[in-house]
Amino acid sequence: MAEPSIPSVWAREPVKRASGLNRERIVAAALKLLDEEGLEALSMRSLGKRLDAGATSMYRHVTNRDELIELVVDEVYAEVEVPDAAGSEGWRASAAAAARSLRDMALRHPWVTGVLGQVGLSYLGPNLSRASERLLAVLGGAGLDPREADHAVSAITAYVVGTVTSETAWLSLVAESGKGERELLASLQQVHEHLLETPAAKEHNDPARHREEGFTFGLDLVLDGLEARLRRRS
Known part of the structure; x- marks a missing residue:
C-alpha cells in the first residue's frame, strides 16, 4: 500500500500484542503526565521512564513526540460533547453547549491550550473529527452552506481557545501563588490600584464569576453574529 501523502498516526494500524506495551497504555500514561506536569515535561524519554519501557519498544507504537501529542489531543476530545439542535433554541443552544464543553475540557487539561492552535489537517483523529462533524451538521442545519459552516466552526473554536488560553x-498563576483566586486578586489590587477602577471590580470581587460572565458575553457576540447572518438570508 502506498504511503499517505500527509504522514499521520491515524493512517497506521496500532501494533497489537498479547500483553505488555500498547498504544492505549502509552496514551493513558502520556495524558496523566501532561495533566500532572504540563506540556514541557512530555518527552519520549520521560514517558518511557514512567512506563518502564525502552525507546525501541516505545517507537514500535508511536513514531515521535508530535504523534504522541496528536493521539492525546484526540483522547481528550472524547470529552467534548456536541448535542443535537433540538428544542426551541435549536442550533444556537447546541453551538453554545459545544463551546462550553470544549472550554471545560481545556480547563480540565490546561496543557491542551498549547497545542489546540496547531490542530490542522494532519489531526484526523476520530474524536476530534466526530466533534467537528457534529457541529458542522448543526450549523449546516441552521442554514449555513458548507463553506460558511466550516468558517463558523473555526470562529467558535478560535474564540474558545483564545479565551481559555488566558484563563489557564x-x-x-493562582496555583503557583498558593492562594485562592479572590485572595490573589486582592493582593494584586493592592499593588495595582487601577484594577480597582474597572467596572467589573466595582460590581463584584469574584474572579471565577467574572471569568464565567466574560466567556458568556464573548460567546454571545459570536453567536449573535451568526444569527444575524442567518436572519439576513431568510
Whole structure:
C-alpha cells in the first residue's frame, strides 16, 4: 500500500500484542503526565521512564513526540460533547453547549491550550473529527452552506481557545501563588490600584464569576453574529 501523502498516526494500524506495551497504555500514561506536569515535561524519554519501557519498544507504537501529542489531543476530545439542535433554541443552544464543553475540557487539561492552535489537517483523529462533524451538521442545519459552516466552526473554536488560553494562564498563576483566586486578586489590587477602577471590580470581587460572565458575553457576540447572518438570508 502506498504511503499517505500527509504522514499521520491515524493512517497506521496500532501494533497489537498479547500483553505488555500498547498504544492505549502509552496514551493513558502520556495524558496523566501532561495533566500532572504540563506540556514541557512530555518527552519520549520521560514517558518511557514512567512506563518502564525502552525507546525501541516505545517507537514500535508511536513514531515521535508530535504523534504522541496528536493521539492525546484526540483522547481528550472524547470529552467534548456536541448535542443535537433540538428544542426551541435549536442550533444556537447546541453551538453554545459545544463551546462550553470544549472550554471545560481545556480547563480540565490546561496543557491542551498549547497545542489546540496547531490542530490542522494532519489531526484526523476520530474524536476530534466526530466533534467537528457534529457541529458542522448543526450549523449546516441552521442554514449555513458548507463553506460558511466550516468558517463558523473555526470562529467558535478560535474564540474558545483564545479565551481559555488566558484563563489557564491566570489559573496557573493562582496555583503557583498558593492562594485562592479572590485572595490573589486582592493582593494584586493592592499593588495595582487601577484594577480597582474597572467596572467589573466595582460590581463584584469574584474572579471565577467574572471569568464565567466574560466567556458568556464573548460567546454571545459570536453567536449573535451568526444569527444575524442567518436572519439576513431568510
